Amino acid sequence: MKERNSTAAISVKAPVIGLPRAMLYDRYEVLWKSFFSALGMKGIVSKPTNKAMIEAGSTLAIDEACLSTKIYLGHIQSLIGKCDYILVPRISNFGLHRNMCTKFESLYDVVCNVFRNTDQKFVAYNVDVLQKIDEEKAFVDLGTALGYDRKTAQKAYKRAKRNESEDWKKKVHEEEALYKSQSIKVLIVAHSYVLGDAYIGQPVIDYLKSMEVTPIRADVVDRKEALKQSAKVSKTLKWELSRELMGSIQMHRDKVDGLILLSAFPCGPDSMVNEMIIRKFTGLPILNIVLDNQDGTAGLETRLESFTDILKLKKGVL
Numbered sequence: 608m609k610e611r612n613s614t615a616a617i618s619v620k621a622p623v624i625g626l627p628r629a630m631l632y633d634r635y636e637v638l639w640k641s642f643f644s645a646l647g648m649k650g651i652v653s654k655p656t657n658k659a660m661i662e663a664g665s666t667l668a669i670d671e672a673c674l675s676t677k678i679y680l681g682h683i684q685s686l687i688g689k690c691d692y693i694l695v696p697r698i699s700n701f702g703l704h705r706n707m708c709t710k711f712e713s714l715y716d717v718v719c720n721v722f723r724n725t726d727q728k729f730v731a732y733n734v735d736v737l738q739k740i741d742e743e744k745a746f747v748d749l750g751t752a753l754g755y756d757r758k759t760a761q762k763a764y765k766r767a768k769r770n771e772s773e774d775w776k777k778k779v780h781e782e783e784a785l786y787k788s789q790s791i792k793v794l795i796v797a798h799s800y801v802l803g804d805a806y807i808g809q810p811v812i813d814y815l816k817s818m819e820v821t822p823i824r825a826d827v828v829d830r831k832e833a834l835k836q837s838a839k840v841s842k843t844l845k846w847e848l849s850r851e852l853m854g855s856i857q858m859h860r861d862k863v864d865g866l867i868l869l870s871a872f873p874c875g876p877d878s879m880v881n882e883m884i885i886r887k888f889t890g891l892p893i894l895n896i897v898l899d900n901q902d903g904t905a906g907l908e909t910r911l912e913s914f915t916d917i918l919k920l921k922k923g924v925l
């Protein structure tokens with residue numbers, strides 16, 4: 608591919624990159640948008656998850672796939688033909704004992720295979736620190752694969768990283784303020800793509816708020832500190848995102864009235880980690896919810912209502 612710099616790219620025609628609003632989007636939104644914008648590319652994001660996307664993704668995925676993967680495929684489908692490229696990162700690990708769920712390693716290949724009969728181009732960036740490919744190298748490689756020179760890609764990454772860091776500090780600061788609330792506080796322990804999803808996670812947050820409960824996201828945390836704290840609970844837990852959540856519970860256990868564990872069916876890591884949380888954090892009321900692609904929220908609301916009633920009774924406010 609011919610190399611170009613970002614200015615030249617804009618003056619010809621800015622390439623359009625599609626960002627599926629699922630899986631790691633919630634985590635990397637600022638990094639991705641800033642990086643592509645600094646390169647002079649135009650980003651488009653799929654719409655918030657809706658029923659049609661889940662149905663489409665369920666048809667495309669194998670039955671055993673987790674709900675998050677099905678949702679992701681639904682988002683990819685909604686972007687097909689609307690952009691020059693669709694970003695599907697391949698993230699294996701951030702170092703020793705810092706693995707991602709294997710789904711994040713295979714996603715790019717799964718997507719290319721599922722949509723092999725379309726003309727859509729997919730691009731990945733590969734993070735595999737154990738193979739000496741850190742995030743910066745992965746982004747610079749992605750930039751050069753898109754036709755930019757290494758210096759331009761590196762500059763774009765550094766700027767994106769600064770934006771990401773500032774944005775994350777602000778988000779953590781805002782979430783931390785919620786622990787001071789006088790109302791019943793519930794720490795929701797879920798992957799960002801579950802809790803941040805408009806169709807499966809947002810209804811839980813909305814319902815808790817309607818019950819005058821303050822929901823707090825365990826995933827919005829000082830990640831470095833959370834990883835450190837997670838070692839106090841388990842030294843062998845190897846999934847990065849689960850370790851962040853575990854560390855977040857350890858950091859905030861005394862500031863909340865209860866925990867809600869929210870998982871996508873059938874999540875392998877969560878099935879093990881949630882059991883561990885229930886056994887390690889005894890004394891804290893815990894509600895374990897597994898979300899599937901069934902319609903209707905009546906059953907879910909009943910469980911949330913019963914749980915918040917228990918918390919209110921315990922606190923003497925019911």
Ligand code: SF4
Binds near residue numbers: 798
């Ligand atoms: S951690 Fe669970 S929900 Fe997330 S991708 Fe892996 S199996 Fe799916």
